[in-house]
Amino acid sequence: xxxxxxxxxxxxxxxxxxxxxxxxxxxxxxxxxxxxxxxxxxxxxxxxxxxxxxxxxxxxxxxxxxxxxxxxxxxxxxxxxxxxxxxxxxxxxxxxx
Amino acid sequence: xxxxxxxxxxxxxxxxxxxxxxxxxxxxxxxxxxxxxxxxxxxxxxxxxxxxxxxxxxxxxxxxxxxxxxxxxxxxxxxxxxxxxxxxxxxxxxxxxxxxxxxxxxxxxxxxxxxxxxxxxxxxxxxxxxxxxxxxxxxxxxxxxxxxxxxxxxxxxxxxxxxxxxxxxxxxxxxxxxxxxxxxxxxxxxxxxxxxxxxxxxxxxxxxxxxxxxxxxxxxxxxxxxxxxxxxxxxxxxxxxxxxxxxxxxxxxxxxxxxxxxxxxxxxxxxxxxxxxxxxxxxxxxxxxxxxxxxxxxxxxxxxxxxxxxxxxxxxxxxxxxxxxxxxxxxxxxxxxxxxxxxxxxxxxxxxxxxxxxxxxxxxxxxxxxxxxxxxxxxxxxxxxxxxxxxxxxxxxxxxxxxxxxxxxxxxxxxxxxxxxxxxxxxxxxxxxxxxxxxxxxxxxxxxxxxxxxxxxxxxxxxxxxxxxxxxxxxxxxxxxxxxxxxxxxxxxxxxxxxxx
Numbered sequence: 001x002x003x004x005x006x007x008x009x010x011x012x013x014x015x016x017x018x019x020x021x022x023x024x025x026x027x028x029x030x031x032x033x034x035x036x037x038x039x040x041x042x043x044x045x046x047x048x049x050x051x052x053x054x055x056x057x058x059x060x061x062x063x064x065x066x067x068x069x070x071x072x073x074x075x076x077x078x079x080x081x082x083x084x085x086x087x088x089x090x091x092x093x094x095x096x097x
Numbered sequence: 098x099x100x101x102x103x104x105x106x107x108x109x110x111x112x113x114x115x116x117x118x119x120x121x122x123x124x125x126x127x128x129x130x131x132x133x134x135x136x137x138x139x140x141x142x143x144x145x146x147x148x149x150x151x152x153x154x155x156x157x158x159x160x161x162x163x164x165x166x167x168x169x170x171x172x173x174x175x176x177x178x179x180x181x182x183x184x185x186x187x188x189x190x191x192x193x194x195x196x197x198x199x200x201x202x203x204x205x206x207x208x209x210x211x212x213x214x215x216x217x218x219x220x221x222x223x224x225x226x227x228x229x230x231x232x233x234x235x236x237x238x239x240x241x242x243x244x245x246x247x248x249x250x251x252x253x254x255x256x257x258x259x260x261x262x263x264x265x266x267x268x269x270x271x272x273x274x275x276x277x278x279x280x281x282x283x284x285x286x287x288x289x290x291x292x293x294x295x296x297x298x299x300x301x302x303x304x305x306x307x308x309x310x311x312x313x314x315x316x317x318x319x320x321x322x323x324x325x326x327x328x329x330x331x332x333x334x335x336x337x338x339x340x341x342x343x344x345x346x347x348x349x350x351x352x353x354x355x356x357x358x359x360x361x362x363x364x365x366x367x368x369x370x371x372x373x374x375x376x377x378x379x380x381x382x383x384x385x386x387x388x389x390x391x392x393x394x395x396x397x398x399x400x401x402x403x404x405x406x407x408x409x410x411x412x413x414x415x416x417x418x419x420x421x422x423x424x425x426x427x428x429x430x431x432x433x434x435x436x437x438x439x440x441x442x443x444x445x446x447x448x449x450x451x452x453x454x455x456x457x458x459x460x461x462x463x464x465x466x467x468x469x470x471x472x473x474x475x476x477x478x479x480x481x482x483x484x485x486x487x488x489x490x491x492x493x494x495x496x497x498x499x500x501x502x503x504x505x506x507x508x509x510x511x512x513x514x515x516x517x518x519x520x521x522x523x524x525x526x527x528x529x530x531x532x533x534x535x536x537x538x539x540x541x542x543x544x545x546x547x548x549x550x551x552x553x554x555x556x557x558x559x560x561x562x563x564x565x566x567x568x569x570x571x572x573x574x575x576x577x578x579x580x581x582x583x584x585x586x587x588x589x590x591x592x593x594x595x596x597x598x
Contacts, residue, residue: 017383029487053236075192
């Protein structure tokens with residue numbers, strides 16, 4: 001993909017984000033932060049590439065271990081973030097009539 | 098190595114689907130009814146992104162691997178590196194275990210700290226990925242192999258990728274160190290009082306200029322020294338930016354760091370040409386930015402003034418002391434119970450004090466008792482109540498308060514005039530009528546809950562001495578229709594519950 005098509009995706013996604021987030025009810029702003037935190041850990045994709053790569057000399061070895069460490073950190077976020085969001089959302093109940 | 102560069106359309110499609118799942122995850126949060134389905138979409142999106150990456154970047158020996166004993170298998174022989182696969186799976190399992198245990202054990206009142214801690218992890222992961230990409234650019238498909246006349250061959254990183262990488266590492270580092278400070282402040286490990294260094298604006302500006310200059314030079318030279326200096330300076334500036342910001346401004350800081358973690362992910366997405374990361378980064382970045390904006394608007398302060406810090410230091414001290422000899426009324430739990438049981442409508446205004454005292458369960462019990470007495474009970478929440486956006490809503494939900502009893506500022510403010518009792522628990526500045534009348538007040542212009550319009554205001558406070566975060570005295574305390582209930586919030590509510598029986 002060339003830079004301009006990536007930039008287009010980015011700009012359009014910013015607009016989508018803008019409208020989607022304004023439609024989030026204020027009561028769910030804490031779960032919103034927890035879930036955005038979980039999904040921003042999609043950075044694990046980069047960590048996995050680094051961890052799986054075969055590298056040139058020392059740089060490659062260090063890079064691999066940095067990648068593995070990043071995989072651990074991002075996994076904490078992914079599992080922790082989604083789990084804590086699910087836990088919070090399960091608490092929101094409607095009035096029993 | 099070539100497989101990292103030539104991306105099959107199916108792979109791009111999978112990342113796109115993951116990105117759409119993340120949009121649906123946020124979309125689900127527009128209502129508590131659809132929110133759980135939204136969260137599942139988020140999980141599905143993440144699973145797609147991770148599996149796609151694992152499959153396309155299966156660790157293994159070079160594609161042209163020639164087995165010594167069976168040269169006939171040399172073409173397209175791919176020997177998976179099971180050790181690396183095991184390491185990766187182990188890393189994910191380790192992270193999953195830590196994450197799940199933390200998510201299960203954390204108390205709901207500690208949610209702001211947890212979110213800050215999670216942000217710091219995203220920041221650090223972004224830094225690590227950027228460093229890994231810098232050290233091994235060929236694996237990420239962002240460099241050309243250069244074999245110089247002298248010295249070892251190396252990967253020359255594309256200039257655009259250099260900018261993206263440098264931005265990613267800088268934003269990631271700021272997110273990390275900023276979130277660590279926010280965590281320490283929210284956790285109470287570090288005082289919530291702003292710490293003001295002399296010349297801090299000049300220092301921060303200088304650091305920022307230095308970082309920008311280094312990024313510019315890095316795009317030209319790909320010099321490791323510039324790269325590492327950018328990383329270190331960004332850690333420092335993240336730390337310096339958050340240290341002068343006081344505890345109650347943390348909703349803005351936490352949302353801002355949320356936004357940064359998104360931009361960091363987006364920058365890395367640019368580097369890796371990965372649409373899932375770019376879409377997510379843009380979503381999270383705008384989400385955090387909007388939340389910061391909502392918080393700032395709810396305090397009638399500009400984003401710049403919050404980030405400049407120093408609000409709620411000791412500037413308001415003398416004003417608070419001078420006013421405290423005015424007469425005020427003190428009530429007991431029995432008085433409060435009587436007033437509320439006779440009321441037609443009671444509006445409860447919770448604030449950070451309720452979270453500190455863990456009074457939400459006792460409060461719900463009180464609400465139930467009042468309902469049994471035929472009283473209409475509603476909850477009014479100011480956008481900046483608590484230490485993060487939506488903090489109070491989560492605590493009330495935890496205590497089983499139905500969400501249709503809970504109202505936002507603009508939806509309930511007109512109702513206070515028809516309310517018999519406004520019950521303020523642990524909130525202060527957000528109820529201060531001075532914000533509407535006193536032009537000299539630091540909180541002038543901030544939208545507040547019109548509790549003083551209720552027939553009676555019951556105000557739970559630990560003692561008369563303290564002032565709210567803004568450091569201003571609340572004239573509400575001295576009004577004729579206000580009754581102060583001086584005690585720990587939880588104890589007082591429990592006594593009211595007893596008195597209601």
